[in-house]
Amino acid sequence: MFGTLDGVVDTLRQQEVNLIADVAMALTEMGDQAQDDRKRLLEVAQDLREMFFLVVIIGEFNAGKSTFVNALIGDELLPMGITPTTEAIELIRYNDTPQRKPMIREEGLREWAHPNTGAQGVAIVDTPGTGSVFQKHESIAKSFLHRSDLVIFLLSAKRAFAETERLYLEMAKNYGKKIILVMNQIDLLEPAELNQVKRFVEAQVKEFLNIDPLIFTVSARESLKNRTGQGEASHGIEAVRAHLRGLFSEESPAKQKLLTQLETANAITRRYYDNMQNKVNLVGADTARVKQIEQELQQQSLGLEGQMAAARGQVDQVYKGLRERGTKFIETHLTLKFPPRMSNREKLQADFQDMVIGSALRDINDATNSYVNAVVDQSRLYWRSVIDRLNQLHELLEQNVSGLDAGVYAQQREGLQEAIRIAESELRSYSTGDVMTEMQTIFESNINGFTASVLATISGLVAIIAAAAAPGAYLVGGTATALTSVLFVVGAPVALVGGALAWRYYRKMSEDTKRDFNARVDRLEQSYQQALNELTKKERTRLSMYGSQVLTPIFSRLDALSKHYNEQQRTFRDFLDRIDVLRKSIEKSA
Numbered sequence: 001m002f003g004t005l006d007g008v009v010d011t012l013r014q015q016e017v018n019l020i021a022d023v024a025m026a027l028t029e030m031g032d033q034a035q036d037d038r039k040r041l042l043e044v045a046q047d048l049r050e051m052f053f054l055v056v057i058i059g060e061f062n063a064g065k066s067t068f069v070n071a072l073i074g075d076e077l078l079p080m081g082i083t084p085t086t087e088a089i090e091l092i093r094y095n096d097t098p099q100r101k102p103m104i105r106e107e108g109l110r111e112w113a114h115p116n117t118g119a120q121g122v123a124i125v126d127t128p129g130t131g132s133v134f135q136k137h138e139s140i141a142k143s144f145l146h147r148s149d150l151v152i153f154l155l156s157a158k159r160a161f162a163e164t165e166r167l168y169l170e171m172a173k174n175y176g177k178k179i180i181l182v183m184n185q186i187d188l189l190e191p192a193e194l195n196q197v198k199r200f201v202e203a204q205v206k207e208f209l210n211i212d213p214l215i216f217t218v219s220a221r222e223s224l225k226n227r228t229g230q231g232e233a234s235h236g237i238e239a240v241r242a243h244l245r246g247l248f249s250e251e252s253p254a255k256q257k258l259l260t261q262l263e264t265a266n267a268i269t270r271r272y273y274d275n276m277q278n279k280v281n282l283v284g285a286d287t288a289r290v291k292q293i294e295q296e297l298q299q300q301s302l303g304l305e306g307q308m309a310a311a312r313g314q315v316d317q318v319y320k321g322l323r324e325r326g327t328k329f330i331e332t333h334l335t336l337k338f339p340p341r342m343s344n345r346e347k348l349q350a351d352f353q354d355m356v357i358g359s360a361l362r363d364i365n366d367a368t369n370s371y372v373n374a375v376v377d378q379s380r381l382y383w384r385s386v387i388d389r390l391n392q393l394h395e396l397l398e399q400n401v402s403g404l405d406a407g408v409y410a411q412q413r414e415g416l417q418e419a420i421r422i423a424e425s426e427l428r429s430y431s432t433g434d435v436m437t438e439m440q441t442i443f444e445s446n447i448n449g450f451t452a453s454v455l456a457t458i459s460g461l462v463a464i465i466a467a468a469a470a471p472g473a474y475l476v477g478g479t480a481t482a483l484t485s486v487l488f489v490v491g492a493p494v495a496l497v498g499g500a501l502a503w504r505y506y507r508k509m510s511e512d513t514k515r516d517f518n519a520r521v522d523r524l525e526q527s528y529q530q531a532l533n534e535l536t537k538k539e540r541t542r543l544s545m546y547g548s549q550v551l552t553p554i555f556s557r558l559d560a561l562s563k564h565y566n567e568q569q570r571t572f573r574d575f576l577d578r579i580d581v582l583r584k585s586i587e588k589s590a
Helices: 007-027 032-050 065-073 135-147 163-174 191-209 220-226 237-250 253-291 293-333 342-357 360-399 406-429 434-468 484-588
Strands: 053-059 089-094 099-106 109-114 122-126 150-156 178-184 215-217
Touching (some): 007 253, 007 484, 032 135, 032 253, 053 065, 053 163, 053 253, 065 178, 065 220, 163 178, 163 191, 178 191, 178 237, 215 237, 237 253, 293 342, 293 360, 293 484, 342 434, 360 406, 434 484
Parallel strands (some): 053 150, 089 109, 178 215
Antiparallel strands (some): 089 122, 099 109
16 A cells, blocks of 8 residues: 555545446446456456555566566565466565565465565566466466556567567557566677667567557566676666656656556546447448438339330330321221222231231330339349348347347347348349249230230121122112112112212221220220339339338337447446546646
8 A cells, every 4th residue: 555645646546446436337238248347447446445556567478577576676585487487466565574475365366565666555566477388377467467557568588579478568558558668688698689689679569559668678687696786787677676766756656556547447448438439330320221211212213213104105106106007007908999808807817917016015025124124123233232231230230249138139130130031032033034024924915915806806897898898788689670770760879878878887987996996005005004013013012011011120129229329328428528537637636
């Protein structure tokens, strides 16, 4: 302990303990992934209650950490050896008299005491070596790093800056720790080699961590041999001691501890705030896109309308030509002047099929193919975009599973998987050509029915015209009588009247045939338009039902998830604000 703290510092300490405890409590709702950080914060809070300023020594095994600690205090207090000797955290607290028999403070931590820790309330901590063959040793070292108030990272001059050393330095930096580097075992190098290694370490730290810590060079082993602690005979240890004394004289260790551990809490809180921000952004972006589904469907419908209008325009031209050819055929082939013979009815039908119907079916299919292709292509693109979006949401859900309620996760996951399955099924349905085949079948059936019905009507008219044009059609039985001269006198007017009546009757039948033909064309055209309308309606319904019945429930849950993330983000924002206010109060304190 630092002894009795003045009232201001003690009050600030209690505020910081309460704040860190509040952050730790908030992490209980963040899932299993946050529990390690929660444990770290609770340990930091406990350290604040005890108020030891912890100078933590980190480094690879056999870098000479225990030897360095002994050299730093000028006493062979800790066991040393060429094998990894430190299995636990060795904490040397300040005390007027040495305590050479360690006391077990907690699992994995042994406490010693010595007057040369640097100042009252300062404790020097020796950790097990990183990169050790004993995985437990490395785990212990890593688990204590967040509790440090100052990190002395010990490097071996013979193998400086291994990968594990870079990772631990990065961890210390991310926790906001003050860091100094000490290169030990310099007695193993020539001066030129030492300068080269030092420049290498400086470059590596700058490149990978973007920091410029102080770098000291020492030989802990030679320092312990001499024990003078003065000048060159200290072998660099005195420079480290002087630096520590300077730190403690510039600012009280108590105040430094409050600021250092507050920075640790800030780093952890900031990480969760940023994490929540990322989640809010991801979910918010997806939710916003999904809320545009109705607009997308409308745009999809408008696109179909435009394509369908173009297809209708082409089909209208086909029917216009069909009307013109049919009318001309009736006027040209069905006349009293050149009456058709009943025996030529089959030829007449063949001529009608060739001259009137002709390529109408092909032209109609060509006109509608572009529309059907547009429907298929647009729908494929739409379903692919839906599938891509759902897959992204599924990945987001899997990434955040530990932060969700199990029931919410299960429902959301099941809903997304079902939505993806349905969308993929819909997409596959467009690759079989069923849409085109169905349309062509409808068109062919309609044109065949139209042709048959029109030919039946024309056949009836052929029979009537043939009968009207037969010789003696207006004489009773067509038989001459003895009253020939009388009939000639009387018959001329009668024949004239009969001919006029026949002509009027023919004209009426011809006009009726044209009207019937055009009416049938109208019905045929309407059937085609209905087929196009049905296809469009089917696509609209297909997309609309998917949006309302499949996607909407998913995105309503996304809205709830977004609100949850926003609430968590506000919580961590409040913590950051409280940390900032407390930091300013500590900095202003004496």
